[in-house]
Amino acid sequence: MADTPLDKDAACAAAQSDVVYSQLVARIRLVLTVSAVLVAILDHAGRGPANLTALMVLSAYAVLCAAVYLCPRCQPRWTRGKLRHRLDVAVSAAVVAAVGQADIFPLVFLFFAIVVASLRYGLAEGVRVTxxxxxxxxxxxxxxxxDxxxxxxxxxxxxxLAFGRVIAQLGELHILAARRQALLRELNQVANPxxxxxxxxxxxxxxxxxxxxADSCLMLLADPEQGQERGVYxxxxxxxxxxxxxxxxALDAAxxxxxxxxxxxxxxxxxxxxRCWRAFGGCALSYADDSAAWTAQxxxxxxxxxxxxxAxxxxxxxxxxxxxQGRIIVAAGTRHLGRGDALFLARIAEQGLRAIERIDLLDRIASDAAALERKKIALDLHDTAIQSYIGLQLGLxxxxxxxxxxxxxAPDLDRLVSMAAEVIAQLRDDTQRACATPGAGDAMFLAALRRQAAQAMAAYAVEIRIDAAPDLALGDRLGAEVLQIVREGISNVCRHTSAATATVALRCAGAMLRIDIINPHDGAAPPAFQPRSLSERAAALGxxxxxxxxxxxxxxxxVEIPL
Incomplete structure (x- = not known):
């Protein structure tokens, strides 16, 4: 899966790249540094050389903080990220070493570094800085x-240390809340409907x-058509x-x-x-909405x-x-899930899957309407194209x-009769497939591609090589759309080029399906063109x-299609 705000590191990077937040942190750091410089000049404590050392350290750091705040886009790469709050710790330690621990500003810098590290990078970085x-x-x-x-x-x-640990925990909760919001937002932006x-x-x-x-996520549902009474899951x-x-x-009822x-x-x-003490460290709990409390099981x-x-x-x-009706189960092999995880999963089941449920309803409505439309088109196809080709075949x-x-x-006439018979058989096959319920799996999809390549070889003597990724999984709806695109591309190669070979490559890269239809030419590049039918089909799929x-x-x- 690509980096998204669901990943903790990506969520931290998103928080760190927030311009408003970064400018606020830079402003606070600059104010603290300038205030510490003024205190070192006007209300210093300790000997002169020590105060001079602290003044020099704070002045240099104040110049750096002013440059970061005034020129946020011109700052070098080494001043970004985790190095900033770690520099705060180093500067505060240098000031403590110079003037002693009585000065309040080193402590303020220390707490400021812990807060910034925790809010931006969570518990682990907050604890390290602490x-x-x-x-x-x-x-x-x-x-x-x-003395x-x-x-x-x-x-x-x-x-x-205690205060730093509490602040780091608060920062972790802040990032966790951002990740949860990102997950709910992404669940409402599901795959292409x-x-x-x-x-x-x-x-x-x-x-x-x-x-x-986690290692796995399972959804077990009773079949809505059969129901739990019949044991169909x-x-x-x-x-x-x-x-x-x-x-x-289908799952066994038991x-x-x-x-x-x-x-x-x-x-x-x-x-x-x-592992060593089975009776310790584990739990078996249940939570009911009516009691709003956890009980032992x-x-x-x-x-x-x-x-x-x-797990x-x-x-x-x-x-x-x-x-x-059913259940969602999240199982982890090594990570221990907690009560907050369970309650948030309940929130996901209650709210996060509503968009997919609406897609399911619209999909069933669209499928019923499409079935009626396909049946009408099949009848029209039979009455117009198939009957016309049958008449042409009889005339030949x-x-x-x-x-x-x-x-x-005579040989050419026999070849035309054979081609007409193949076209009639293909049209009848398309008519039957249009009237039937779509159910082509990935194996049937690849078989249909190879059958199309064999037809191109028989009719046009063009060898088509199908190069599909071994882990390619498209599903029924997308497989049918891709089959039409590939069929149109092969037809363009056979009818509009002089190529004797061609390759159809299908790859899934992230959230994008890529279809490459490759054919060699004789060395002279053909004039610029744009396949109209392929462009319209691709645009219809986004x-x-x-x-x-x-x-x-x-x-x-x-042809690239977003998934």
Whole structure:
């Protein structure tokens, strides 16, 4: 999955790149530095040389802070990112070493560095800066104040460490809230609705899995047509590095009941105990909306489900998708999920999947309307094109019978009769497929591509090579659209070029499907052109078609479709 605000590092980078926030932090840093310089000049404490050293350090840092604030776009790369708050720690430690720990401004700088690190980069960076701050403060105080008891200095360092840990935790919660908002926003910006519910649902479950940094995310639903009474269940299981389209598979009723708790409205949390001490560190809890409290559950049943999932911890929440009822389960093999994770997953199940549910409803309405339209088109196609080709075929057969046995046009007439028969068979196949319910899987999609390549070889003597990625997963709706695009591209190569070979390459790169139709030319580049039909089909899917010429005497038509 590409870097998004769902990833913690990406969320930190987004916060760091916020111009308004960065300017506010730079302004506060500049005000603190200038105030410390004024205090060092007007109200200094300690000996003159020590105060002079502190004044020089603060003055140099004030110049740097002013440059960062006044020229945010001209600042060098080394002044960006985590180095800024780490410089705050170094400057405050230098000031403490110069004038001692009595001055308040070094402590203000220390706390300021911890706050900036925690709010921008979360708990880990906040704790690192806190530990470095405490160590530098403790060493500087021991060096500059040898008469002070080490116990008093240690007590102050421990207080600073405690406050820094609390601030780092608050910063982590701030970033977590931003990530949660980003996830809910992305769940409402699901995959292209033209390609059906399967891709949209898979993309949503993958986003949920990536957010919780889990190994798998499963959705188990009772079939809305059959119901739970008949024991018909559908399971979608999304794992890291899995395909882009994961259809629902039928699940055994006994296994489904093991995954569905009797308390269908409760939220469940299970964490396995420590490896060495199984009785410690684990939990089995449930949360009900009516009581709004967590209650203990029997570990045996939830532990069996954890063993079935191969997870050290999992969270399970109820979900309703249209008329279907079931559960979403997020399972992690090493990471321990918490109560906040379980409650947020319940919020996702309640609010985040509404956009996909609307797509499902619109998709079923559009599918019913499209089925009626396809049936009408199929009837029109039969009454116009097929009947006309049948008449043409009969006329060609009659003409062949009239020709003398030694007529030199007889082989050509036989070839035209064969081509007319192939066209009639293809039209009838298209008519039957238009009336039937779409159900072409990825294997059938590749088989249809190879059949189209074989037809091009038989009719035009053009060898078409199909180069499809092994992990290509398009689904029914997108597969049908891509098949039409490839068919039109092969037809253009066969009818409008003199190429004897061509290649059709299909690749998925991130959130983009790329189709390259490549044919060689005789060395003289053809005039600029734009395939109208391919461009219109690509634009209808939200993409574009581009033609460019490769240096190796090749013409490449590239169609890109966003997923």
């Amino acid at each position: 530990i470095a701050t405490v160590l530098l403060y403790y060493l500087a105080a021991l060096i500059t104040l040898p 002070v008891a080490p116990g008093r200095v240690l007590l102050r360092a421990l207080v600073l 033209r390609f059906g519910i399967e891709r949209s649902m898979t993309a949503a479950l993958e986003r949920v899995r990536a957010f919780f940094m 559908g399971l979608r299981a999304v794992r890291a590095g899995g395909p882009d389209v994961v259809p629902a598979i 296994l489904a009941r093991a995954m569905l708790s009797e308390a269908r409205t409760d939220v469940f949390l299970y964490v396995r105990g420590w 029997a570990r045996a049943s939830l532990g069996e489900l954890a063993e079935l999932l191969g 050290a911890s999992f969270i399970s929440v109820p979900v309703s998708f249209g008329r279907a 057969v009659a003409l062949c019978r009239k020709a003398a046995p030694g007529n030199p046009l 993409g574009a078609a581009v033609v460019h010429h490769h240096s190796a005497n090749e013409t490449i038509v590239t």
